[in-house]
Amino acid sequence: MNQNTNKTVLILGANSDVAKQSILQYIEKGFSVMAASRNTLSLEKFVQQNSLHSQVSVLSFDSVDFDSHQKFYDELPAKPHIIVYAAGFLVDNERGLTDFKDAQQMIMVNYMGAVSILNIIAMDKSNENLERIIGLSSLSGVRGRKSNFVYGSTKAAFTTYLAGLRQELKQRNITVNALVIGYIRTKINEGLELNESLIMEPDYVAKFIVNAGNSFTIVPNFKWKLIYWILKMLPESLVAKLP
Template identity: 80%
Template sequence: MNQNTSKTVLILGANSDVAKQCIIQYLEKGFSVMAASRNTKSLQDFITAQHLNPEKVNVLYFDAADFGSHQKFYYDLPVKPHIVVYAAGFLVDNQKALTDFKGAKQMMEVNYMGGVSILNIIAMDESNKNLERIIGLSSLSGVRGRKSNFVYGSTKAAFTQYLAGLRQELSSRKIIVNALVIGYIRTKINEGLELNESLIMEPDYVAKYIVNAGNSFTIVPDFKWKIIYHILRLLPESLAAKLP
């Protein structure tokens, strides 16, 4: 099971349900993990509850929306990572985002701006010869604008396009960039939403696609969501406008 005993992964936004499953699975593959989040107590409780090796998991404080802290956060890391996963995310209801800019702004800051801020710092550090891969968690919501969630979707669309350009920027250094384009997951962020049960994925299932990411830029977990992804991309505007 332990395939790699010398490499380190940095997970930003490590308190999400998917990110926590990534911690478990990266440890199983032999990685050391730097788990970064605003809620460090929740991460420590998770490590204890799961009986994870505390010597292999380093819990760090990271605030995606505190852009001014990102440079110091990166340079204070105990070791520079081989893999970086940006899993930070925030969601408010679309109607709330339309009527209260505070929620819309927070989605922009966490889902997009925070990712650009910290990943620019990481990607431009050419002294880090360890860096092999950057993985960003995006969403099917960012594929086409839809009435029900277009403010949130716009932040994910922007993040996907950023990752696409970053992939080109880093290709000469042989650094792989992946965008996980994800559908519904049974997580805290989706609690209370009316979702199609047959389409909901479990966090550990999604985590497998992250931990085992290959060379493709766009990775869409689950064949049902792959079909939906391609339909959304190709759907004529007259039909897309009828989507909820």
């Protein structure tokens, strides 16, 4: 019998390509999955196509409807062992600069929604099951660059929040991980001009989620690890020359 039988994962923003691959891989490891998204019809279709009805519960969750988050958590069918915050929203930097509604949506989905629901989950000390929280962040948040700093700032804030949450929850033996991700072949990146050699597949990234260890920062793919450290170390004068 799989050692993870009877353990439950809650995936928030479960309609993304990476999240759906994570659902499949968590099930392979013996977990039950609560998949939460605004678009429950798409999730229901995914569950039906993969014959997952006995292992996956589809739940309605809106990351920007902050007032609904406490009720959503209180009514979960089970207290989760693992939380994955995978909700995300992206527009190009020009739109983020010229249309505040787009910038606001990125801020609310990528950061505010995460803080709202994860605070509720983390502060429920009655949930003795909770052992891990994983947040999907981005290389865009490592340094401010002129091509994507509006989106990047939301991910930088999220990563900083997760770092502090990790310290807060350490005494309860709860691990917090930040998955710092580069380009993925997903819906959110459709239409963007990206370096094909750097694009990762959703199932590849999902493996790093499902097999997350004790390290706080997890950067899938050695090329992106190299880019991550270069970005961290570059002086500001050189960062300013990047696109």
